[in-house]
Amino acid sequence: MNTDQIRDYVSRYLEATGSQVLEHHPAYITVKLSPEADKALMNRPYYWSFVERTGAEPETMSITFVFDQEQFERLQEQRKPPARSPGRPSPSPGHASGGNSAADAIGQQAGQTSILARYFGFSPGAGHNRVRQEPVTFGSGRLNQIFSSAKLKGKYVHLYEQPDNQSVLPGQSLRYLSYLNVNYKIEYTCDVKRDELHSLAICLSTGEIVNGFHEAVKHRPLSPKLPAHTHISEMISLQRAVAELEQYVERYVRSQEHSWARQAEERMADELHRIEHYYQEMIQNSKDDQEKSTIEQEYRARQEEIAWQYKPRIIVSATGCGVFHLLSPPGTRRNLANRM
Amino acid sequence: MTKAVLPPHIRNINDHLQICFNRDWMDELSSRLEQNGPWDRWAFYRLAYEAEQVQAIRNFDDLQCLSHLSQFTPLPHQLETARKVISEMRGRAILADEVGLGKTIEAGLILKEYMIRGLVRRVLILVPASLVLQWVRELNQKFGIPAVAQRKEYMWQQYDVVVASIDTAKREPHRDIVLNLDYDMLIIDEAHKLKNKKTANYQFVAAIRKKYCLLLTATPVQNDLGELFNLITLLKPGQLGGQSSFNETYVVDKRVPKNEKLLQQELSKVMIRNRRADGNVSFTKRHVKNIPLRLSPEEQELYDSVTDFVRGRYEEAGGDLSSILSLVTLQREVCSSRDAVFLTLVNLFKKTAEDSPLRPKIWELVNKIKQIKANTKAEKTMELIREIDDKVIVFTEYRATQEYLLHFFKQHNLIAVPYRGGMNRGKKDWMMDLFRGRAQILVATEAGGEGINLQFCNRIINFDLPWNPMRVEQRIGRIHRLGQEHDVSIYNLSTLGTIEEHIVNLLHEKINMFELVIGELDEILERMEQSSSLEQDLYKVMLEARNEDELRRSIARIGDTYARTRQQIAGDRQASGIPAGTIPTNG
Numbered sequence: 001m002n003t004d005q006i007r008d009y010v011s012r013y014l015e016a017t018g019s020q021v022l023e024h025h026p027a028y029i030t031v032k033l034s035p036e037a038d039k040a041l042m043n044r045p046y047y048w049s050f051v052e053r054t055g056a057e058p059e060t061m062s063i064t065f066v067f068d069q070e071q072f073e074r075l076q077e078q079r080k081p082p083a084r085s086p087g088r089p090s091p092s093p094g095h096a097s098g099g100n101s102a103a104d105a106i107g108q109q110a111g112q113t114s115i116l117a118r119y120f121g122f123s124p125g126a127g128h129n130r131v132r133q134e135p136v137t138f139g140s141g142r143l144n145q146i147f148s149s150a151k152l153k154g155k156y157v158h159l160y161e162q163p164d165n166q167s168v169l170p171g172q173s174l175r176y177l178s179y180l181n182v183n184y185k186i187e188y189t190c191d192v193k194r195d196e197l198h199s200l201a202i203c204l205s206t207g208e209i210v211n212g213f214h215e216a217v218k219h220r221p222l223s224p225k226l227p228a229h230t231h232i233s234e235m236i237s238l239q240r241a242v243a244e245l246e247q248y249v250e251r252y253v254r255s256q257e258h259s260w261a262r263q264a265e266e267r268m269a270d271e272l273h274r275i276e277h278y279y280q281e282m283i284q285n286s287k288d289d290q291e292k293s294t295i296e297q298e299y300r301a302r303q304e305e306i307a308w309q310y311k312p313r314i315i316v317s318a319t320g321c322g323v324f325h326l327l328s329p330p331g332t333r334r335n336l337a338n339r340m
Numbered sequence: 341m342t343k344a345v346l347p348p349h350i351r352n353i354n355d356h357l358q359i360c361f362n363r364d365w366m367d368e369l370s371s372r373l374e375q376n377g378p379w380d381r382w383a384f385y386r387l388a389y390e391a392e393q394v395q396a397i398r399n400f401d402d403l404q405c406l407s408h409l410s411q412f413t414p415l416p417h418q419l420e421t422a423r424k425v426i427s428e429m430r431g432r433a434i435l436a437d438e439v440g441l442g443k444t445i446e447a448g449l450i451l452k453e454y455m456i457r458g459l460v461r462r463v464l465i466l467v468p469a470s471l472v473l474q475w476v477r478e479l480n481q482k483f484g485i486p487a488v489a490q491r492k493e494y495m496w497q498q499y500d501v502v503v504a505s506i507d508t509a510k511r512e513p514h515r516d517i518v519l520n521l522d523y524d525m526l527i528i529d530e531a532h533k534l535k536n537k538k539t540a541n542y543q544f545v546a547a548i549r550k551k552y553c554l555l556l557t558a559t560p561v562q563n564d565l566g567e568l569f570n571l572i573t574l575l576k577p578g579q580l581g582g583q584s585s586f587n588e589t590y591v592v593d594k595r596v597p598k599n600e601k602l603l604q605q606e607l608s609k610v611m612i613r614n615r616r617a618d619g620n621v622s623f624t625k626r627h628v629k630n631i632p633l634r635l636s637p638e639e640q641e642l643y644d645s646v647t648d649f650v651r652g653r654y655e656e657a658g659g660d661l662s663s664i665l666s667l668v669t670l671q672r673e674v675c676s677s678r679d680a681v682f683l684t685l686v687n688l689f690k691k692t693a694e695d696s697p698l699r700p701k702i703w704e705l706v707n708k709i710k711q712i713k714a715n716t717k718a719e720k721t722m723e724l725i726r727e728i729d730d731k732v733i734v735f736t737e738y739r740a741t742q743e744y745l746l747h748f749f750k751q752h753n754l755i756a757v758p759y760r761g762g763m764n765r766g767k768k769d770w771m772m773d774l775f776r777g778r779a780q781i782l783v784a785t786e787a788g789g790e791g792i793n794l795q796f797c798n799r800i801i802n803f804d805l806p807w808n809p810m811r812v813e814q815r816i817g818r819i820h821r822l823g824q825e826h827d828v829s830i831y832n833l834s835t836l837g838t839i840e841e842h843i844v845n846l847l848h849e850k851i852n853m854f855e856l857v858i859g860e861l862d863e864i865l866e867r868m869e870q871s872s873s874l875e876q877d878l879y880k881v882m883l884e885a886r887n888e889d890e891l892r893r894s895i896a897r898i899g900d901t902y903a904r905t906r907q908q909i910a911g912d913r914q915a916s917g918i919p920a921g922t923i924p925t926n927g
Contacts, residue, residue, distance in 0.1 A: 001394055009390065016383035139408025141484050147391035154384030155365075156372055182365075183389055185396070191430045193457045195396040199389070214389050222382050238370050243346050246361050250351060253359055260400065261357045267430065271576075278578030281585070301549065302577060308522075309430070309551045314353065317362035319392045320385055321369050 001138045007067045010136060013037075013146050016153075022062065027071040030064040030131060040149040041142075064133040065142070072133075157322030159222040160230070173229040176325040178204040180241045181213050183320045184249060190264035190312040197319070200248060201330065202241045204234040204323075209248050216330035232325060249316055261312035268310035275302050397457050401427050405452040411482050414449060415822070417614050418442050422449035424612060431552035432575050434531070434611040439558045439862045440623075441614050442822065444475070447527055447554050448483045454552060455485065460524035462500050463487075464548065467529035469505035475529070476503050490514075496521065510544040523550045531555035534574060535567035546574055558862060565591050572610055579610055624798075625827040626820060628854040630844055631724070633835050636716050642708045643674045643838055646681065649701060654883045668839075668879050673738060675840040676804040677718070677745075678709045680738035685709070717833050718748050721801060724831060725754060725781060731797040733782045735815050737804050745783050745803070756781035794818045798826040803833055805843055807875040809851060813861045816854070830854055839882060842895050846878075850899025852906075864905050874898065 001009070004026075011029060014021065017037035023030035033041065038060040039048055051058045066072045136142050163174055181201040188194050199214035210216065236244075279299040286292040349361040372379065397404060403423055406414070414422075418441075425433045425446075431454065437443045454460035465487065467475050472489050479487040479501070488495060490504035496517045506528070509518050526548055528534065534542050534555075553575055569586055572579050580586045580603075592598045616623070635643060650667045657664050673680040689702045725732055734756075736742050742758060749756040757771050757779045775782045776796055797819055806812055820828040832854075834844040848854055877898055885891035 009387070012383065013387055016381065016387065135410070137410040139410060139484060141486075144484075147395065150384055150387035150391050154380050154386070154388030156369055156380050157382060157385045158373070158377070158379045159382055183392070185392065187458075188400075189459070191459075192400045192426070193397060193459050194400050195398070197392055197396050214386075218386060224379055224382075238366070238373070239346055242363070242366055246347070249361075250353075250359060254353060258353070258357060261354075265356050274576065274578040276578075278573075278582045281582030285584075298546075305549060305551065312357055314357065314359040315362065316359060318365040320388055321365050322379075322385065323373070 003067045006136060006138060006143065010065055010067075010143070010146060013150055023064075025075075027068040027075065028064055028066045028133075030062065032062045033060045035060055040153075041145060062131045064131050065136045066133055067136055069135050069137075151319070155320050157224075157320075157324075159224060159322065160226055160325045161217075161327045162221040162223050162225070163227060163327060173231045174227060174327065176230055176232045176327065177329060178232055178234050179210070179213065179324045179326060179330070180204060180238065180245070181322050181324055182242075182245055182318050183214060184245075185317050185319050186249070186253065187315045187317075188260060188312075189315060190261065191267070191309050198249070198252075200245050201324065202236070202244055203329070204236045204241060207236055207244060208329075209244065210330050213324075213330055217324060217326065220326070222324070230325075246316075253314060258312075264310050264312040268306060271306045271310065272303065275299065275306070395456075403449075403453055404456045405449055405483075408452065408456060409483065411484075414445055415442065417618075418446050418449060421446045421612050421614065422453060425450050425554070426453060429610065429612075431525075432554075432610070434555045434557065434571065434575060436557055436611055436613040438613070438615050440817075440821065441616065443556045443558070444478055444529075445482070447556060448479055448485070450552075450554060451479075451525060451527065452483045452485060454525060460552065462521065462523050463502070463525045463527070464509075464518065464521075464523045464550075465501070465503040465527045465529070466506045466509060466545070467503060469507065471529060472503050472505060479503075493517070506541055506545070510540060515544065519544075519547055519549075521549070523548060525552040525554070526550040527554045527556070529556045531571065531574075532557040535564070535570055537570050537573075542570065542574070565597055572607075576610055580606055623820065623822075624824050626816070626854060627827055627829045628832065628848065629829070630832045630834060630848060631720065632841070633716055633720055633833060635835050635838070636712070636714065638708075638712045639674070639678075639716060639835075640837070642678070642681070642705070642712060643671070643835075645705055645708055646670050646674050649705060651883070664883065665879050668882055671839050671882075672804065672807075675717075675835050675838050676736060676738050677715055677741040678712045679740040679744040682706065682709050683740045715744070715748070717803060717835070718745060720833060721745075721803060722749070722752055722754070724801065728799055728829075730799060731775070731780055731782075732799045732801055733784055733794065733797055733819065734801045734803050735784050737785065737806055739785055741803065742783050742785050749781055749783075754781055755779040756783050758782075759784040759786065761786035795821065795823045795825075798824060799829045799831070801831045801833065804840065805832065805834075805847065807843060807878050809847060809861060809874060810865065812847060812854075842891065843878070846895050846899050850896065851902045860906075860909075863909055864902060 007026070007029065011021070011024075014029070014031050014033075014037060017040070018034040019037045020032045020034070021029060022032055035048075035058050038044075038058075042061055048058075050056070134142055136146075160176070179201040181199065184198045184200060186196040186198065188196075199212060201210045201213035202208070203210070279295060279302070282295050283292055283299070286295055346363075349363055351359050353359050403419065403426075405422070406419070421435065421437075425431065425435075431450070435443045435446050437446070451460065451463065465475060465479075476487050476489045479485040485501055486499075487501040487503050488499045490496065490502045490508065493513060496502060496514065504514075508514060526545075528545065534545055536542060555571065555575060557571075569580055569583070581589060590597050590599055590603050597603055634640075650664070650670060653667055654664045670681060670684055673684055685702055685706050689699060689706070692698050692702065721734065734745060736745065739760065742760065746756055746758055755778060757774045759768065759771050759775075759782055763771070771782070772794070775794075782794075782797075800815060800819060802812075802815065806815075816828070816830060832844050832848065834840045878895070881891065881894040881898070885894055
């Protein structure tokens with residue numbers, strides 16, 4: 001993800017949580033968090049349980065997410081008000097142009113101010129500076145947290161494609177096609193791992209399966225609201241639909257080439273062979289039964305470790321799922337045409 | 341409809357491979373459909389899908405961790421090591437880089453990579469107690485890995501990435517908890533301590549259940565092939581065959597290997613040792629300048645009087661070294677500053693019985709201190725600093741000297757800040773910041789201390805020298821390390837005709853320590869396996885020498901031992917292709 005993509009993502013997340021953006025800039029964004037975002041990101045469960053129990057008016061936090069640290073610092077530098085001694089009223093212009101030594105003293109104090117700010121999190125006399133600043137880069141804890149929060153908040157949906165007002169004649173009923181969408185993650189795992197994502201959907205009246213469903217519908221106007229005069233036909237049960245989707249995945253996986261699994265098996269056999277050699281010798285040389293059983297126990301433990309590490313397996317899970325009622329099949333552009 | 345419609349959730353793809361469908365989501369979806377909600381929002385559904393896409397690992401081999409690191413850029417040999425450990429060694433390896441090449445970084449990269457891929461969640465990191473916090477800090481700051489230092493019993497289970505000392509972990513009640521967990525990854529620092537199969541530490545580590553495992557050591561088992569065998573057995577039992585076949589194939593005597601080529605080949609499957617000499621890391625040069633000084637007549641007189649005083653006490657004690665050792669400090673202090681020696685004398689005076697004949701003698705020395713008006717070394721230091729006209733760290737052994745120097749610099753309009761071991765973390769950081777920003781001079785009494793980053797400075801003045809070469813190296817190591825872009829200058833002040841002259845001579849001429857490459861000293865000291873420290877040896881020699889000549893000869897002898905060990909190491913390295921420090925070819 002590049003800086004633009006991260007900024008776009010974070011902005012959309014904040015918007016979805018209803019947070020109020022105070023300042024928008026390519027290098028950063030300053031936002032007053034909504035209660036939802038504050039709860040999800042600020043790690044202060046005690047505060048929120050206090051608010052909920054007492055009914056106190058919640059005070060959410062404001063924060064600046066910095067996407068481009070260098071540019072942000074340059075901006076801060078430019079914006080810095082002329083150096084001014086803290087704790088004293090701002091000097092009048094006459095004073096500011098005083099002798100050299102006075103200017104030096106002021107400069108020094110300004111230096112100290114920035115150090116204070118760095119170590120105590122505030123700088124006296126600079127009120128606007130109190131908003132917390134945080135770098136948000138790929139791999140940063142904050143971005144990972146936002147990803148996790150989005151995943152948690154976006155697992156199950158039930159949505160209707162909204163008709164265009166002009167395209168629906170009064171009295172005419174809307175005919176919907178219903179789809180079960182499952183976003184599958186296929187994990188190919190041994191001592192190494194790779195993932196595949198497949199956004200599948202099955203039409204609940206025809207049984208037709210669509211791959212790449214998410215991409216196909218992501219720009220459609222979808223809402224949880226059920227429009228008036230709708231006609232929905234679902235012929236296929238959830239169980240059946242899932243069975244069909246799983247079969248589709250299984251067929252796909254079977255068609256793949258699995259040399260990775262064969263190689264993992266070979267590595268595992270190799271490892272097992274290696275420790276067999278080692279432990280058999282020890283078992284043979286053991287002095288008594290007790291020693292022998294201790295060694296055998298250790299041997300079994302090592303065998304289990306090896307299986308745990310190398311055994312190839314494929315795990316299929318759903319990262320999200322939902323029922324979508326569409327006005328036209330995904331992958332067609334007809335809905336666009338309808339609205340034009 | 342009934343569940344019978346669904347085929348089993350685990351199915352065979354072929355004889356060896358199974359596919360497993362996780363169906364937890366299904367029940368949740370159908371219950372929400374029945375109750376008509378609650379439903380998640382479309383915006384989050386989309387964001388979640390995008391997050392999955394961004395985080396999915398597309399292939400088995402490419403390192404992912406690089407794009408996740410924003411705090412620093414790993415060096416090529418560190419990345420190569422991480423790649424090799426993951427794709428060739430399958431996550432079980434001994435990382436045996438020479439000191440200063442970043443083993444911790446390599447371990448962090450490997451751990452991060454496995455965590456990103458979702459192959460590792462629960463991690464145990466066992467390190468010496470003194471390094472626990474440093475590890476926690478590095479993993480958090482450099483890698484964004486949420487490691488914690490184990491403090492309470494519940495933490496073993498509560499946290500995914502726990503750093504602890506092996507001595508804590510192996511004790512009950514911790515032992516039981518640790519041995520009952522499955523660790524996706526186990527990392528052990530200073531692993532060469534686990535060379536003996538019979539120790540409690542070894543058996544404890546061997547009993548931990550683990551998937552991936554990294555053993556870190558800069559000195560992988562030096563002297564004993566059996567110990568090497570034990571270390572590898574922790575990682576991959578049988579890699580070198582069984583115990584007896586190992587002895588047959590590789591061992592002539594426990595210190596002498598045979599079939600070296602084969603051994604080396606087998607070793608390279610489990611061990612990576614990057615060396616400075618490989619040239620994958622270029623350190624800048626060290627320039628050393630000794631600055632001999634002559635004490636002022638008053639200072640010299642004090643030094644001579646103190647020396648007489650110390651020798652006198654030694655003879656009175658009938659050659660009993662231990663009771664008198666601390667007095668040698670007096671001599672060293674005179675070479676540093678009158679303030680340092682004054683404080684020690686006053687304390688000594690207080691400790692001496694009121695009717696002791698020593699009291700007047702001590703008082704006499706104190707009076708001599710009063711005669712001294714100027715500090716020759718301090719004057720010279722200031723001259724030097726003005727000449728350098730750049731940031732400088734001035735190291736001294738003594739707190740009183742530090743105070744004096746701060747005062748002295750201030751009087752002469754040089755901006756200096758202090759740094760010492762007793763400061764808390766925040767204050768240390770603050771001093772660093774002041775030094776980086778505004779001060780020209782840092783006056784430090786302590787060189788150790790982790791994580792202080794002084795690479796922006798490349799000059800050191802040793803106002804006085806520790807007698808322990810490792811501590812000298814630590815001082816230099818503050819600025820001469822990975823990341824230093826300039827050559828490093830080291831200035832040693834030494835007062836002629838004093839013990840200091842001998843020490844500088846020993847460290848510089850004999851041990852040649854100022855020009856060693858980073859990490860070389862560790863190897864020398866480890867190899868010497870000396871029972872007593874250099875410091876102790878020097879004290880003894882000092883007190884026992886009857887005249888200058890004898891002293892000179894004794895110190896030369898100590899120096900020769902170092903020089904020989906150093907040559908030996910160099911010789912070993914050339915003689916065999918085997919990584920230095922792994923297996924010595926001579927006993």
